[in-house]
Amino acid sequence: MGAQRPRTVVLDAGALIAIDRGERRLLRLLELAGAVHFPAGALAQAWRNPARQVRLARLVGAAEVTIHPFDETVAKAAGALCAATATADVIDASVVLLSRAVEGVLVTSDPVDMRRLDPAIDLALC
Numbered sequence: 006m007g008a009q010r011p012r013t014v015v016l017d018a019g020a021l022i023a024i025d026r027g028e029r030r031l032l033r034l035l036e037l038a039g040a041v042h043f044p045a046g047a048l049a050q051a052w053r054n055p056a057r058q059v060r061l062a063r064l065v066g067a068a069e070v071t072i073h074p075f076d077e078t079v080a081k082a083a084g085a086l087c088a089a090t091a092t093a094d095v096i097d098a099s100v101v102l103l104s105r106a107v108e109g110v111l112v113t114s115d116p117v118d119m120r121r122l123d124p125a126i127d128l129a130l131c
Contacts, residue, residue, distance in 0.1 A: 006117040011039030015104040018050035019114025025061040041070045046096040
C-alpha cells in the first residue's frame with residue numbers, strides 16, 4: 006500500500022473548536038490534509054477571544070486555509086437547502102454546500118445534522 010494523497014477537508018464549527026482545544030486527532034488530520042476550507046459562519050460560531058485562541062488564530066492565518074464568505078449566493082443556497090430538508094441551521098447548510106463544492110471531507114462534531122442535510126456527504130468525526 007502506498008501513502009494516501011492529501012485530502013481536501015471542510016471544517017464545521019465543532020471541528021474548529023476541537024482544533025482550538027488542541028485535540029490531537031484534529032491537529033494530526035490538519036497535518037495530513039491538503040487544502041482546508043470553512044465558511045465564515047462556522048468561524049463566527051467558534052471565534053471568541055483570539056488572545057486565548059492561539060491555535061484557531063494560527064489556523065485562520067495559514068496559507069493552506071480558505072475561509073469562504075457568507076454572501077447572498079451562499080445565503081440563498083443555504084436557505085433553499087434548509088427548506089428542502091426541513092432543517093433550520095443555515096450555517097450547517099453552508100458547511101454542507103461548501104463540502105460539496107470543493108469535494109472535501111466534512112469534519113464535524115454533529116454528523117446527525119449534517120446527514121440530515123445530505124445523507125451522502127463524506128464525513129469524518131472530530
